[in-house]
Amino acid sequence: MAGRRRWTTEEILDAAVDLLRTSDTESFSVRKLAAALGTDSSSLYRHFRNKTELLRAVADRILAAAMDGYRPAGDWKQRITATALRLREAFGEHPQLAAVWGRYASGGTGSRLVMEEVLQALRASGLPEEEIPSRYHRLVILLAALIASEASIGVLTPGEYEQGMEHFRVAVLGADPDRFPALAHFAREIRPLGADRRAAFEEILAAHIAQIETAIP
Template identity: 50%
Template sequence: MRKRWSKQHILDAAVELLSGSEGYDSFSMRKLAAELGTDSSSLYRHFRNRAELMLAIVDHVLVQAMHGYRREGPWRARLLDLTLRSWDAYAALPQLAKDTSHYPGSGPGSQLVIEETLQALSDAGVPEERIPEWYHRLVTLAVSLISAHAAGQASGPTERKRRMENFRLITLGADPADHPALAHYGRRIEPIGFTRESFLATMELVLDAVPARQDPLSHRTAASG
């Protein structure tokens, strides 16, 4: 008798499959069903199509990322915690993360992230009429950086090496007469890409500009461990 899998089990299996070597580009309802030892009809009882499944996976990843989160500490520390939880959650799923902007979450994980971001901005003393604006800025930046990093990681070592070679050719081969600054700094600049540390530093810069009325108790200490 064919086993009927729960929605939770299907999502867990989907994340496992997406973290494998073949990744997102070859991901399909058929392959997921085969991984579960069933057929696609079992999945369609829970998800109407692949797009709906992807929405649920994105939200499922956020639910896992928010496990153990507490609304404690300064607003700035909480916002950094929220963004780093998302970064870490998608670090193991670059093929999915590079397309997260195509699949905005639509479930409890997304609701929790949005709620806690708005609450932190409110606790910071941001004027009420400006909270939606700053929510949008923070989330747009975080998703963009996570997606950009994931796209680079998902391209594979050969493609990354080729891009690095092209970048070095451009920077080290600059004519000082035409591009004096590039020639001067060329050996010290890196191609576009983000590590966890540079992601954190970028988010810190944006948080410096938040029109907060309440100072965090410990400035620039969140998530440093």
């Protein structure tokens, strides 16, 4: 009788990405992944010790894909911006996986590529060496938060999105001007969270980079 097929690490990660496209990290499990592959969980535990390790590998794969073909160009600000936009685009194609990056820190090649480029760019900026680690940390937290926030909109179904827009309109346009005078005053100009996400991403990133620039001697 033919033996059970042995799945490679790359094939397991491919299947995990496909499964996470239609589920979230809470409902995702090694057992479900094994079922999708037509095998048992024990065969996957030969590659990954637990669910967290598997999710870290999946997140790292997205980071590696984002940096694939990247070549540093321009000054330090352009390099950080280019890296950030690559990460945004990569997780935008896999919005269900965006929260994985923020929740499960990766120590793989993809993570190292991102860390190396951001640190190199900060060193090129002229920042004092002792400030670079903390500046790096704050920048990556900002990027992870912005990307995860944007991705949360991307996973909504059309019905869920429209329902959210209706709640937004009721909350804003229906605000009692006596109780919420500022909200009522700006109601026609206030935009929902899902609007102009790319522009907001770039403006917030540019403001943070400008703040870093003030610390350069």
